[in-house]
Amino acid sequence: MAYNEGSFKAKLTSLNESQDSIVTVAQWIMFHRRHAALTAQLWSASLQESPSANRKLNLLYLANEVVQQSRARGKMDFKTAFEPLIADATASAYKGANPDVQGKIRRVVEVWRQRNIFDTTIQQGVEKKLDELDKAKGSSRLGGGGGRLGGSLFGGGSGGVAPELEAINKTQAALTKAETASKSPVTAAIAKYTETIDPAAVVPSAPVRAAKLRGLVKDLMGAQNAVDASMNSRRQLLEGLEKLLAANRYQLAREEATSRDLGTKIDSMEAIIRDVEDSIMRGVEPLPVNGNGDGVEPERPETEGFTPPPPEIES
Numbered sequence: 608m609a610y611n612e613g614s615f616k617a618k619l620t621s622l623n624e625s626q627d628s629i630v631t632v633a634q635w636i637m638f639h640r641r642h643a644a645l646t647a648q649l650w651s652a653s654l655q656e657s658p659s660a661n662r663k664l665n666l667l668y669l670a671n672e673v674v675q676q677s678r679a680r681g682k683m684d685f686k687t688a689f690e691p692l693i694a695d696a697t698a699s700a701y702k703g704a705n706p707d708v709q710g711k712i713r714r715v716v717e718v719w720r721q722r723n724i725f726d727t728t729i730q731q732g733v734e735k736k737l738d739e740l741d742k743a744k745g746s747s748r749l750g751g752g753g754g755r756l757g758g759s760l761f762g763g764g765s766g767g768v769a770p771e772l773e774a775i776n777k778t779q780a781a782l783t784k785a786e787t788a789s790k791s792p793v794t795a796a797i798a799k800y801t802e803t804i805d806p807a808a809v810v811p812s813a814p815v816r817a818a819k820l821r822g823l824v825k826d827l828m829g830a831q832n833a834v835d836a837s838m839n840s841r842r843q844l845l846e847g848l849e850k851l852l853a854a855n856r857y858q859l860a861r862e863e864a865t866s867r868d869l870g871t872k873i874d875s876m877e878a879i880i881r882d883v884e885d886s887i888m889r890g891v892e893p894l895p896v897n898g899n900g901d902g903v904e905p906e907r908p909e910t911e912g913f914t915p916p917p918p919e920i921e922s
Contacts, residue, residue, distance in 0.1 A: 610639040615649050624665050633672040640677070640684050647688035654696050660708045663700035670696070671715055674724060690729045698736040713737070775847050782840035789833035796830035799823055 608614050618632050636646055654666045670689055677685045701712050716737065720730050802808060803823055810816065 608635075610642050612645075612649060615646065616653070619650075619653055619666070619669075622665055622669060624661065624668075629665070629668050629672050632669055633676060636669075636673050637677050637682075637685070640682060643684035643688040646673075647685070647692055650689075651692040651696050655699050660700070660704040664704070664708050664711060667697060667700050667712060667715060671718070671724075675722070678724065686725070690725055693725065693729060694732040694736050697733050698740060701737050702740050771851065775844070775851065778840065778844045778847050782837065782844050785833075785837040785840045789830070789837045792826070792830040792833045796823075796826040799826055 608617075615636075618635055622628055622632050639646070650666060650670060654663050657663050657666070670693065674685050674689055677683075697712065697716065701709055704712070716730075716733055719725055719733070724730075725733070800823060803819065811819065
């Protein structure tokens with residue numbers, strides 16, 4: 608297929624998330640290396656115009672494959688063509704994507720950094736744009752963007768929580784929230800209490816003092832409620848951890864029993880193998896492993912004789 612804008616867009620239409628698809632399209636693009644500059648421009652426009660976050664991710668994977676493979680072959684045409692566009696394109700793919708897609712984009716960018724795929728200034732520009740997007744939406748790299756994590760570029764590996772840990776993760780998040788919420792009222796209540804019982808403090812009139820004491824008690828109770836909420840969340844977390852620990856201990860005991868049983872079977876089979884090998888060396892037929900293993904040959908079944916009975920004589 609000759610290279611032109613139409614054929615390039617047709618190739619992009621056939622692109623999907625599988626590694627085979629990405630590699631196939633990348634090979635076609637690299638074959639038309641003399642059109643590297645146009646390829647980069649058309650690729651960038653296609654990514655910017657796409658409404659799908661997954662589609663943008665696939666296009667980013669494609670650029671990654673083209674640049675890395677051509678660079679490995681000593682051809683810098685695509686690296687040079689993509690460098691002026693890669694930061695804006697990556698930011699476009701990252702912006703508005705869900706945490707799973709953002710985590711995958713972060714891993715691609717991390718691979719670029721580790722392998723020095725792009726010049727340092729280009730790499731820094733890419734990371735700066737992603738950091739600014741995270742900051743704008745109030746998320747951290749670890750929370751919203753997936754952070755600099757390892758993993759396959761084409762596989763799942765989204766950095767998500769294992770199903771067995773989802774409840775633990777939610778409880779931990781609730782605990783962190785409750786613990787944070789309790790710090791301010793506790794600090795304020797203790798400071799107010801310390802100020803109230805200070806011997807050097809001026810004692811107001813009885814009505815004023817009573818009102819202040821009632822206010823202090825109210826603050827102390829509010830702080831206590833906040834601490835109780837944190838305690839309840841921590842108890843729930845410990846309960847979930849203990850259940851998870853108990854379940855894994857139970858499974859470990861079962862696996863240990865299974866391992867011992869398999870070990871016994873292995874030892875038994877190895878003993879039989881040694882007997883068979885010894886019998887081969889001695890030229891003696893080995894005993895059977897299964898069936899009738901007492902060494903006594905079973906009785907032969909009754910069979911019909913070969914001589915037919917004499918015919919009946921008519922009287």
